[in-house]
Amino acid sequence: MLTLDSKIPGGPIKDAWTKHKNELRLVGPKNRPKYKIIVIGSGLAGASAAASMGAMGYRVECFCFQDSPRRAHSIAAQGGINASKNYRNDGDSTWRLFHDTQKGGDYRAREQNVYRLAELSTAIIDQAVAQGVPFAREYGGKLANRSFGGVLVERTFYCRGETGQQLLLGAYSALEEQIAAKQVKMHTRTEMLDLVVVDGKAQGVVVRNLETGEISSHAADAVVLASGGYGNVYYLSTNAKGCNVTSNFRAYRRGAGFANPCFTQIHPTSIPASGDYQSKLTLMSESLRNDGRIWVPRDPDENRAPANIPEAERFYYLEERYPRFGNLVPRDVAARNAKEVCDKGLGVGPTGYGVYLDFEAAIAEKGVDAVKSKYANLFEMYERITDDDPTQTPMRIYPAVHYTMGGLWVDYNLMTNVPGLYSIGESNFADHGANRLGASSLMQCLADGYFIIPVTIGDYLSRIEAGQFSTDDPAFKQAEDGAKDQINRLLSIGGSRTTQSFHQELGKIMWEHCGISRNEESLREGLRKIPALREEFWRDLKLPGKANELNQSLENAGRMVDFLDFGELMCRDALLRDESCGCHLREEHQTPEGEAKRDDKNFAYVSVFEYKGEGHEPELNKEKLSFEAVPLADRNYKS
Amino acid sequence: MRIKLHVWRQDSRTDKGRMESYELDNVEAEMSFLEMMDCLNEKLTAEGAVPVAFDHDCREGVCGSCSMVINGEAHGPKAETTTCQLYMRHFSDGAEIFIEPWRSSAFPVVKDLVVDRSAFDRIIQAGGFISNHSGPKPEPNSIPIEPEVAETALDAATCIGCGACVAACPNGSAMLFTAAKASHLGLLPQGQTERYSRAQSMVSQMEAEGFGSCRNYAECEAQCPKGISIAFIGQLNSDFLKASLIEPVDRRGKMESQ
Numbered sequence: 001m002l003t004l005d006s007k008i009p010g011g012p013i014k015d016a017w018t019k020h021k022n023e024l025r026l027v028g029p030k031n032r033p034k035y036k037i038i039v040i041g042s043g044l045a046g047a048s049a050a051a052s053m054g055a056m057g058y059r060v061e062c063f064c065f066q067d068s069p070r071r072a073h074s075i076a077a078q079g080g081i082n083a084s085k086n087y088r089n090d091g092d093s094t095w096r097l098f099h100d101t102q103k104g105g106d107y108r109a110r111e112q113n114v115y116r117l118a119e120l121s122t123a124i125i126d127q128a129v130a131q132g133v134p135f136a137r138e139y140g141g142k143l144a145n146r147s148f149g150g151v152l153v154e155r156t157f158y159c160r161g162e163t164g165q166q167l168l169l170g171a172y173s174a175l176e177e178q179i180a181a182k183q184v185k186m187h188t189r190t191e192m193l194d195l196v197v198v199d200g201k202a203q204g205v206v207v208r209n210l211e212t213g214e215i216s217s218h219a220a221d222a223v224v225l226a227s228g229g230y231g232n233v234y235y236l237s238t239n240a241k242g243c244n245v246t247s248n249f250r251a252y253r254r255g256a257g258f259a260n261p262c263f264t265q266i267h268p269t270s271i272p273a274s275g276d277y278q279s280k281l282t283l284m285s286e287s288l289r290n291d292g293r294i295w296v297p298r299d300p301d302e303n304r305a306p307a308n309i310p311e312a313e314r315f316y317y318l319e320e321r322y323p324r325f326g327n328l329v330p331r332d333v334a335a336r337n338a339k340e341v342c343d344k345g346l347g348v349g350p351t352g353y354g355v356y357l358d359f360e361a362a363i364a365e366k367g368v369d370a371v372k373s374k375y376a377n378l379f380e381m382y383e384r385i386t387d388d389d390p391t392q393t394p395m396r397i398y399p400a401v402h403y404t405m406g407g408l409w410v411d412y413n414l415m416t417n418v419p420g421l422y423s424i425g426e427s428n429f430a431d432h433g434a435n436r437l438g439a440s441s442l443m444q445c446l447a448d449g450y451f452i453i454p455v456t457i458g459d460y461l462s463r464i465e466a467g468q469f470s471t472d473d474p475a476f477k478q479a480e481d482g483a484k485d486q487i488n489r490l491l492s493i494g495g496s497r498t499t500q501s502f503h504q505e506l507g508k509i510m511w512e513h514c515g516i517s518r519n520e521e522s523l524r525e526g527l528r529k530i531p532a533l534r535e536e537f538w539r540d541l542k543l544p545g546k547a548n549e550l551n552q553s554l555e556n557a558g559r560m561v562d563f564l565d566f567g568e569l570m571c572r573d574a575l576l577r578d579e580s581c582g583c584h585l586r587e588e589h590q591t592p593e594g595e596a597k598r599d600d601k602n603f604a605y606v607s608v609f610e611y612k613g614e615g616h617e618p619e620l621n622k623e624k625l626s627f628e629a630v631p632l633a634d635r636n637y638k639s
Numbered sequence: 640m641r642i643k644l645h646v647w648r649q650d651s652r653t654d655k656g657r658m659e660s661y662e663l664d665n666v667e668a669e670m671s672f673l674e675m676m677d678c679l680n681e682k683l684t685a686e687g688a689v690p691v692a693f694d695h696d697c698r699e700g701v702c703g704s705c706s707m708v709i710n711g712e713a714h715g716p717k718a719e720t721t722t723c724q725l726y727m728r729h730f731s732d733g734a735e736i737f738i739e740p741w742r743s744s745a746f747p748v749v750k751d752l753v754v755d756r757s758a759f760d761r762i763i764q765a766g767g768f769i770s771n772h773s774g775p776k777p778e779p780n781s782i783p784i785e786p787e788v789a790e791t792a793l794d795a796a797t798c799i800g801c802g803a804c805v806a807a808c809p810n811g812s813a814m815l816f817t818a819a820k821a822s823h824l825g826l827l828p829q830g831q832t833e834r835y836s837r838a839q840s841m842v843s844q845m846e847a848e849g850f851g852s853c854r855n856y857a858e859c860e861a862q863c864p865k866g867i868s869i870a871f872i873g874q875l876n877s878d879f880l881k882a883s884l885i886e887p888v889d890r891r892g893k894m895e896s897q
Contacts, residue, residue: 052773067694067753068760070800071702087780126776132769132824134784134792141783159793165701166796173768180764186755211749240696249737274669277676282699381700384724385671450773498684544684549651550750552692553684 002257002610002621003283006113007411009555011627015095017116018136019413021455025161032057034466037457038205038220039194042069044442045425046166047171048449054178056454061218062184064206065242065555066192070172073228073240074445076287077164078378079148080156081128083121083263083465087192088145100151101440102328105433106582111629112412113430117440120447125157127450137160146287147184147328148438155438161285161378166288167442171449173422191555193246193483195223195254196475202421203469206479206530207589208487210555213548216482217476218471221461222420222590224250224453226445227424229404231264233563233570234515235370235507237401238270238283245566246558248408248427256416257608257621259552262574265436265583267402268334271395272354276504282385282398284357284378286334286438289327291362291371292336292395294312294318295550296355306356306394317341322559332435332583335399336594339516344399348395358394365551395594399516403441405432406573408622409608413456414448420460424448429606460630489548490557495540500558502537506560506567509533514571519587523575524602527568532565569609569618576620579603602631640666640732644679646691647739649748658737668728672715673698674703679701684753686844693752700724703799704715706806707752708739708754713862715755715804721801721864741806745813745849749838758848759816764838765844766876767820769830782828791829798866810851815859816874817845819867825878836881 009020028337035058039050043066050062064072084097103107125143129135134465135157136144145154159166179183187207194206196217204219230245231237250259252374269288270281293590302309317337319326327334338355341347348354362371368391372379379390386396406425408416410430415422425445432440537560545551580589580596581603589597605622641664649656663682666675673695675893680690696704705722709715726855732738735887738752746754798820804815824830830837860869 048773055772066696066702067756068703068762068800071696071704073697075702076697076699087834123775126779127771129779130769130771130776130829132792132796132827134789134796134827135779137784137786137789139786141785142780159796162701162797165799166793169796171761173774174771175768176760177768178758186760188760240702244697274666277667277670277674277678279671280698285695301892377681381724382701384720385726387728395830404878454773496790498681500681533691542684543688550692550753553680553690605702638822 002408002417004257004417004608004621004623005411005607006110006623007413008110009168009412013115015114016112017119024455024459027458029057032060032187035059035223035461036061036220037222038218039224039226040205041072041226042175042230043072043226043228044072044168044171044423044445047168047175047450048446049173049226049424049453050223051171051178052450053457054183060184061187061220063187063190063192065189066211067188069175069186069188070169072168073243074168075165076240077442078161078283079287080158080163081124081167082145082155082437082439083125083157084118084155085122085125087143088154090157092155097121097155099630101437104437105435106596107433107627107632108581109431109433110625111627115629117431117444117447120451121443123451124443125448126341128167128170131408133159134168134172138536141610147290147320148287154211158196160376164442165359165447186487193250194479195251197254197418198473198475199325201419203473204471204476206476206483208483211550213551215480217471217480220469221464221466221469222422224422224459225408225422225427226424227427230566231401231404232402233567234283235503236273236278236511238267238281241280245564246559249562249566251421253611256418256609257610258410258423258569259606260406260573261609262577263405263583264401265403265405266335266399268331268399269357269397270400271382272349272351272398274578276339282381283400283402284382284397286331287376288357288378292327292357292359293361294355294357295328295348297347314429315346330435331438336516336585338399342593354396354398359390380556402523403436404432405429405436409606413459414453415460422453422457424453434584441566486561489545489552490541490554491547493538495542497540497588498542499553499560501534503560505533506563510567514574517585517587518574519565520575523571526571530564530568530571537564573607574607577607579605640668640727642730643664643735645737648751650750651749652749656657665727670727672725672727673723674840677773687806691752692750695723696853703801706754706801708741710737713806714815714864719866720866721775741802743805743811746802746805759800759802760819761848762813762841762844763820766833766840768830769824770833780843784828792823792826795819795867795871798867800867801864803862803864804849807862808851809856809858810854812853813845813850814853814872815867817841817870818871821878822874827873835878835885838875838878839882
C-alpha cells in the first residue's frame with residue numbers, strides 16, 4: 001500500500017497556493033550551492049526547472065538523450081499557450097481558466113493543482129516575453145490572442161504555428177545562460193536507465209552515455225523527472241521518435257506510484273497515415289479548427305472531388321451535433337466523432353480513415369491571404385507532406401495519439417511518493433485529469449518549471465542534510481549492474497525480428513484494444529496479447545551492434561522493454577476504470593449520443609499503481625478526489 | 640521505386656570512414672526520406688549488418704536533429720525543407736542518391752551521419768540569451784512592440800539550429816546561425832541592454848569553435864530549411880562593428896566582484 005499524502009492546502013482555493021508558499025521551508029542563498037539536483041529531460045519543464053533552480057544557486061545537473069537540450073519534443077507544440085490575461089475583455093479570469101481546465105479534464109484532476117496552474121498562467125507569459133519570446137502582436141503592439149477548443153474566450157498566446165519552439169528556445173536560452181554561469185552542468189546524448197533509491201529516498205540515477213555506451217552513476221540530493229509523455233507506446237503518435245517511458249517506468253519499478261496510465265489524449269487533427277512504413281504522425285494544430293469546417297460526404301459511395309460535392313451532400317457532423325461549440329468541441333469529442341463517421345464508411349482518402357477540414361468558407365469570408373497568414377507554416381507543412389494545397393482542396397485529417405495525461409503520481413509539491421523524487425511537466429499526472437485542453441500543456445510545463453518546483457523543492461531539501469549521498473553506496477553498483485545485464489541480455493538473444501517490428505505490433509495492439517474507445521472484452525484480449533508479444537520479444541529479438549558504441553538499435557530495444565511492460569499497465573488501468581471520463585471512453589458507459597458517462601460515485605479517484613515485482617500484478621491504490629470549488633457537473637458541450 | 644544509395648559510413652570519431660553502396664527496392668513515393676532510411680536499416684539489420692546511424696527526432700521539421708547532405712546539398716534538393724520533411728516523390732525511380740554527414744571541422748563526425756554540434760550550444764552560452772531569473776516580470780503590454788518588428792524577430796528566431804548553414808558554406812561559417820539568434824534578441828526591446836556585448840561575445844565564440852568566416856556566398860540562406868535571410872548577417876556585422884567602437888565593459892566581471 002502506498003502512502004499518498006497529497007499535501008493539499010486547506011482553506012479557500014483562491015488563497016491556497018499563496019498560503020502554501022508562505023508556509024514552505026526555504027533554503028537560504030548561502031546553503032543552496034551545497035545541494036545538488038538532477039533533472040532528467042530538457043524540454044519546457046526540464047529546461048525551465050534546471051534554469052530556475054540553477055539561477056537560485058543550487059547545483060544542477062541536467063540530462064537529455066538528444067544532442068542538444070534545444071531539441072526536446074516541446075519544440076514541436078504548434079498552437080499556443082493559455083493565460084487568463086483577459087486582454088480581450090471577454091470575461092476571462094483565473095477562475096474561468098481553472099473551471100475550463102477542470103471541466104475539460106472531466107473532473108478527474110485535483111482542484112487545487114488546477115487552480116494553481118490557472119493562477120500562474122499570466123506570469124508565464126510575462127516571463128516568456130522578458131526572455132524575448134516573440135509572441136504575435138496586434139497593430140498597436142499589444143499581444144494578440146486566439147481561441148482554442150473547449151472554451152468560449154480568446155486567451156491563447158501564440159507565435160504563428162511554432163509556439164512550442166519559441167517557448168522552448170526561451171527556456172533553452174535561460175538554461176544555456178546558467179550553463180555558462182556554471183550553475184548547471186549539461187549532459188547531452190545521455191539517457192537515464194535507472195533510479196537509485198536508498199533508505200526510501202531518491203539518491204541519484206544511473207545513465208548511459210549514448211555515444212560511448214559507458215554506464216555511470218550520479219548521486220544528488222533530489223531527482224526531478226521531466227521526461228515527457230509515453231504516447232509512443234502506440235508506435236504511431238505525434239511524439240518525436242525518441243519519446244519514451246523508460247525513466248518514468250524505472251522510477252515506478254523503484255517504488256514511485258504511476259497514476260492514471262490509461263489516460264491518453266487522441267488528437268483529432270493529424271495527417272492520416274499513408275502506409276505501413278509510416279514512422280510517425282504529424283499533427284495539424286487544432287487552432288485550424290477556428291477557421292476550418294470538418295465534414296465528410298453523406299454518401300458512403302461518394303467519389304467526386306471534395307469541391308464538386310454540393311453543400312447539401314456534405315455532413316458537417318460536429319456543427320450538426322454540437323451547435324454551440326461546432327468545430328471547437330474538445331479534442332476527445334472531435335476524435336471519437338471522426339472515428340465514428342469513418343467506421344460507418346463515410347471516411348475519405350485512400351485508406352478511408354480521414355475526414356475533411358475545409359477552409360473554403362473562411363477563405364470566402366476573409367480572403368485567402370488572411371487565412372494563409374494565420375496558418376502559414378501549418379499549410380506549408382501539410383502541403384510538404386501530402387502534396388496538396390489546403391487553400392485549393394480541403395485538408396484530410398484523422399485522430400492520432402498525442403498526449404498522455406497519466407504519469408507519476410505527485411503531491412501538491414510535485415514530489416512523488418518517493419521522497420526526493422519529483423516529476424514535472426507531461427511526465428506527471430497532475431493537472432489535466434482525464435483530458436487536456438488545447439494550449440494547456442505548455443502552460444503546465446512552464447508553471448511547474450519556472451514557478452512551482454523552484455519553491456517546493458526547498459521545502460524537502462531544507463529538511464535533509466546536503467551531500468549525504470554518494471555513488472559509493474552499493475545501490476548504485478547494483479543499479480549499474482542491472483542496466484548492464486539488461487543490455488547484454490538484449491544483445492545476446494540472437495533472434496530474427498527487429499525492435500521496430502515488435503514496436504509496430506505493440507502499437508497495433510494498443511490502438512486496437514486501448515485506443516479511442518475501449519471495452520472489457522477487448523482490454524482483456526489486449527492483456528493476453530501483450531505478455532505473449534513480450535515473451536516473443538525476449539526470445540526472438542534481432543539486435544545488431546555492440547554495447548560500447550553509439551548504437552541506436554540498442555537504445556530503441558531498451559525503450560521497447562519498458563513499453564512492453566507499460567502497455568500492459570495501461571490496459572489494466574483502462575480495464576479497472578469501469579466508467580467513461582474525458583478521453584477514456586468505455587463503450588459500456590456512454591450516453592445514447594455516444595458521450596462519455598462518468599460514474600462519480602465509484603470512480604472519482606486517481607488510480608495509482610504500485611509495482612509489486614516481476615511477474616506480480618501491480619496493486620491499485622486510490623487517491624480520492626473532492627470537488628468543493630467546482631461541483632461535479634456533466635461535461636456538456638452541446639448547450 | 641528502386642533506388643541506389645551511397646552512404647557515408649564511419650564507425651567512430653577516429654575511424655577514417657568510407658562510402659558504401661546499397662540498393663533498395665519497394666521504395667514508395669509517399670515515404671519520407673527518413674522512412675526510406677528506416678527501410679534501409681531494417682534491411683541491413685535483417686542481413687546481419689550494422690544499420691546506418693543518423694540523428695532524427697521530431698520528424699516534423701522543427702527539432703533540428705536531422706542532418707544529411709543529400710546529393711551535395713544540406714537537407715537535399717527541396718528548398719526550405721528539412722531531411723525529415725523530404726519525400727521520396729522528389730526522387731525518380733532508379734535514382735542514385737549520395738548521403739553524407741554535415742562536413743565541417745567544427746562538427747566532428749561521431750558515427751556515420753551523426754555529427755557533434757555542441758559548438759552551437761556554446762555559441763548560445765556566449766550570449767544568446769537575455770539575462771533573466773525566473774520570477775515576477777513587467778506586464779508585457781507595457782512595452783508595445785510593433786507587429787512588424789515582432790514578426791521579423793520571429794523570422795530570425797525560427798532557426799532550428801540544425802547546422803545546415805555550416806554544411807552548406809564553402810567556408811564552414813556559422814554566421815547565419817549566430818546572426819539569427821543575435822538578431823532575434825537584438826531586434827526586441829527586451830534584448831537591447833546586452834545587444835552589443837552579445838554580438839561581440841557570440842562572434843568570438845563562433846571563431847573560437849573553428850567555424851570559418853563569412854564571405855557572402857549566401858549558400859547558407861539557399862540551403863537553410865527555414866529560409867532564414869542573410870540580411871540578419873548584415874545586422875550582426877553592423878552590431879559587431881558598433882560594439883567594437885564602444886569601449887568594452889565587462890559588466891559580469893564587475894557584478895561578481897561587488
